[in-house]
Amino acid sequence: MLAGRMMDYPLTLTHFLDRARTYHARCEIVTQNPDRTLARATYADLHRRASKLAHALARLGVRAGDRVATLCWNHARHLELYLGVPALGAVVHTLNLRLHPNELSYIASHAEDKVIVVDRSLLPLFRKFAPQVRCIQRVLVIGDDGPVDGDGLDYEALLAPEPDDFDFPRLDERSAAMICYTSGTTGNPKGVVYSHRSIVLHTLVSCMHDALGFRESDVVLPVVPMFHAMAWGLPYAAVATGARIVLPGPHLDPASLLDLMARERVTFAAGVPTIWLGILALLDEHPKRWDLSSLRSTVIGGAAAPPSLIDGFLSRHGIEVTHAWGMTETNPLGTVARLRSSLGLDPAASLAARASQGFPVPLVDQRHVGPDDRPLPWDGESMGELEVRGPWVASSYLGGEGEDRFTKDGWFKTGDVVTIDAAGYMRITDRAKDVIKSGGEWISSVALENALMSHPAVLEAAVFAARHPIWGERPLAAVVLRQGKTVSKDELHAHLEPRFAKYWLPEDYLFLERIPRTSTGKFLKSKLREQFGDLLEKKASG
Template sequence: MLGLMQDRPLLISAILEHAARNHGGAKIVSARADGSLVRHSWPEVAARAAQLAHALAARGVRQGERIATLAWNDHRHLEIYYGVSSMGAVMHTMNPRLFPDQIAFILKDAEDTHLFVDPTLVKGAEALADKLPPSLKTIVVMGTEADIPADCPLRSRFELLAQESLIAGQPERYDWPELDERTASSLCYTSGTTGEPKGVLYSQRSTVIHGYAVLQKDVFNIGAEDVVMPVVPMFHVNAWGIPYAAGIAGASLVLPGPRLDPASLHRLIEEEGVTFSAGVPTIWTALLQWLRAEPGRRFARPPRLVVGGTALPTAINAGFLKEYGVRILHAWGMTEISPLGSTNARLPQNAGWDEDRFLDYARKQGRPVFGVEFRVRDAEGKEIPHDGVAFGELEVRGPWVAKAYFNRPGDPAHTADGWFRTGDVVTVDELGCIEIVDRAKDVIKSGGEWISSITLENLIMGHPAVAQAAVIGIHHSKWDERPLLLVVPKPGMQPSAEEILSYYEGKVAKWWIPDQVELVESLPMTATGKLWKADLKQRYRERSAG
């Protein structure tokens, strides 16, 4: 017997219509490159998204056609998010920080027909002109005609338009199609730091369900009263689903644009009353350091923060809480899982813990949210015990987890029984909380045992002289690999190797302590703000620990 409930498809257009119809009082604030602000509402976003859809339909854009963006977090990007996907085309966000060859590869692989470019990135697009694929016919600058340089060389090869001219005069309502909810909605590529980028193709259904999941109390806890600022880029995994979650909740959005320096972010938080924000550790670490250097700077109303991408050092988490009253929730995810997988929210079992104990525990990536299942297996395929000690690779499955890569049907990313292999090496404790101890490709294999580079990095970040740190494995004739610690010291400090290594004593096993320390001016980062371990390994491939 089947239930007698109505069956309506889960569609992104329904989110937009809901927000416009029921939450007209919420604000959409968008920061320009010069720091000035543009203000809209959800009804205005819906009207402009409809105009964009009409303009694209008039140009012959069909369902399933890929429409690319090279853009920051602003209102025009939000309109593309909703307008393109709601009409049944595929919004393809691209990371402008990737190398030109990677961007060209991604455009060719996706076979995009239109490319929307932020005015601040037009010069970069010009440099790509000779590498752009034949499928690409039109480039749209996300602004007015004044934002297109008069001598722009792109004119000679592509139709070059301004977004405001494109949508001008178009109707402000669109009869959104009732799509199959499994229809593709957006496309995002992995960063490709260890090979060619791979496309992850999200569906209308997966996007809406993921948006619901993000709203949960133990996840982002977003409601209609919230003012939400996604610092995580809109080109990265749909800004962790925040633009859709905000629409479902009817929350206000503050879109920070290209300026993500601490002063600009602090100004937006204070002036716009931001209650929630999400970003990678480098963003929050820089903000904390800036606050400490600006005596008297506080938060009138401390926002809730979420960190993901890589682990946040306990010292940074503690600094925010104890000095500024800011609580940070640690979340984990991947491009392939939309990206939400787990959060480390408090449990009844944590009752009675003092702040220091929970701050130490909060470095872990948490427990799976409803909708995502975790499985952790060792090298022999056996599930590991939940003792916080045994290591294994994390595998996941769920309704917003990719079942294949775009244009790569034979990629061996899944197990025979359909679980996605994350490549993360984790432990699981008695509360079911995972802790990522390394990427499978980054774990240091020394004398038949594993050493977690992430654990060593997070610990040394508590040293008063350390600004940044990275640990990689280097060759050793006896032990196969040994840890090399690379440290960016804080300004004006020049700690000795002995001083740095002594900080590990009593915190890790002696054989975990790195054999060598090297002070460096900077560390390479990926386009999504993570340590670029592959680059470091290449640089130090000839280094030996003995």
């Protein structure tokens, strides 16, 4: 049998770290501090400090496989943890600072974190759950907003005396590099372990032109937090290509982000739809206040973005938006809504394709299945649960939990209800737990939300299921209006009527000041159902 023989070269993050120093030593890392001053470092500094970090952690007793947790904003110190900890052979575990302290104590204990690195500004949060986490032996404090005084080891003082270089070990590419936890909207959060190999492969594909399309000349702004789903792999992709990286720290409001984009001439930015909705609204109010001519690409993911958002950026501000889909379990990139020239799409079809979740990046497969678990046709109409597989898609959760999410033939059950058209473009119509089943028919809350958010008076809309005495469930719409705008329920109903079957139309409209969100910025429809799920039953009973 003829077999090719290739060099045994492990796919590990150490290669990215070495490459940063060797080829991109002068490339800049910019951090916005809590006081809004900017700190500047280079990729040579990144390698030097990651080496110091490895020495310091080894001296503290951190060994291969030990978990080092982070409770940090997006900044250069967090980036050196992203690389220095895995290159040592330990595992970096990013804690989501937007979670409740009870969830954080559960996650840190479940992951068996040995060391935690905490921003000084986040110590009040850490103190709320620290007493319940017995596995943590060392606390390192980054003085992001002032001097460190007794709450733990001073991170800078710890690194200062260490050598500038470290003999990083040769690692097994399948060994763990990072742990991220799911948001835990149903049951306890579950841990997903990323290997060096999965992150390297994910990074290489992410950098492809028709994926996220990174290049050395880019200035990359990860608005998505580094404590959420590996920041979509953006920090690793930036380091791998030698792109300049701008880290926003704790300032994620639209004005701060726009100021940072204009000042640092950002070319690529990525975040969840709620961030971009706020940015678009502010740009519409002040279209000439910020010079964003350098911005060549923005990526929206984490939840379905309305077509009106994508079209608004392009038609009113000349900014191209790329829709992407992924999950913690997919490392996280799964699909990207790029246009394919071979399809010859007209402008309307092009917008529809851009507003979809796209088609899989190389090495990821997709299918959707019905209630009987049989694959459905790619006809753009059949709705079923999306399943994916690939070399960076999880095959299990930490501790063997959630086995029902993984099929016997090697697919991950995402929980997203989707359609897939003949060209392979996938469109999310709902989460399985949020889908509205009225009189035996499925209603897509996402389609209704997108249509509502295309109304000029509507800033945000979330459609959810309310119990109904006759139909079982009916859709209710929670709406947040734009500042200074008004609209009646009848006007919203008239806006939807030409687009949907009568039974799809919301039974009622609720005008709210804000829509509850998960820790990752998605609409928390379980909270809406809890608050308003019996509204229609109450009306029916008089």
